[in-house]
Amino acid sequence: MGQDLMRVMASTYGDRDLVWSVKDTFIRYIGSLPDGTLTPLNGAEPFSTAGGPEWRFPYVGQSADDDELTLRYQGELRISGHNGMLLVILMDPWLTFTATETQLSVVELMSWPDTSVREVIATGPACSDGYMDAAGQGFPLGLTATAVELFNNVYAAGTPLGPARLVPPVV
Numbered sequence: 001m002g003q004d005l006m007r008v009m010a011s012t013y014g015d016r017d018l019v020w021s022v023k024d025t026f027i028r029y030i031g032s033l034p035d036g037t038l039t040p041l042n043g044a045e046p047f048s049t050a051g052g053p054e055w056r057f058p059y060v061g062q063s064a065d066d067d068e069l070t071l072r073y074q075g076e077l078r079i080s081g082h083n084g085m086l087l088v089i090l091m092d093p094w095l096t097f098t099a100t101e102t103q104l105s106v107v108e109l110m111s112w113p114d115t116s117v118r119e120v121i122a123t124g125p126a127c128s129d130g131y132m133d134a135a136g137q138g139f140p141l142g143l144t145a146t147a148v149e150l151f152n153n154v155y156a157a158g159t160p161l162g163p164a165r166l167v168p169p170v171v
């Protein structure tokens with residue numbers, strides 16, 4: 001990603017919060033379970049619109065190097081059901097824009113309590129001078145091969161997840 005585009009991205013999107021629906025059908029499935037729960041923690045909050053449930057993760061900072069920009073958000077969405085057999089924890093999502101793709105990563109919980117290890121769970125097209133979420137629809141994302149297990153191998157790699165939307169913070 002060129003320096004100019006990175007600067008534009010950093011100033012356009014720095015300060016905005018991440019709003020994410022995860023995946024509509026998965027969230028509906030959890031809602032259909034007798035003991036399904038969707039619990040936002042540590043700064044994450046429900047962000048419901050007519051489009052369906054989403055969660056807001058507050059912006060906490062950014063970092064850039066030669067050719068990539070990372071926007072960091074804080075908070076956790078804990079999803080459970082089936083008497084604890086189903087547990088998906090999405091913690092501290094970050095968006096990284098590289099020259100070749102857009103990545104959504106979360107804390108890799110296998111390394112807990114070391115929260116410095118991250119896993120890229122979804123990727124989408126790279127931003128370019130001509131494409132920077134101009135329509136405000138969010139950055140499209142598809143499940144990575146390494147994250148297929150996160151959803152019990154139900155969704156194939158590449159399955160579309162909810163887009164990463166960046167919205168002005170609540171004042």
Ligand code: HEM
Nearest residue numbers: 024025026027029032082085086087088150151152154155
């Ligand atoms: C106790 C064990 C489980 C049982 C009996 C079970 C049962 C089911 C059933 C019956 C469906 C189809 C629901 C429908 O089409 O309406 C389903 C879908 C699904 N299950 Fe489970 N499940 C179990 C554990 C898990 C676990 C541990 C996960 C991990 C995240 C999981 C993730 C999913 C997903 C992602 C779908 C697809 C939802 C969608 O997009 O439509 N399940 N499960």
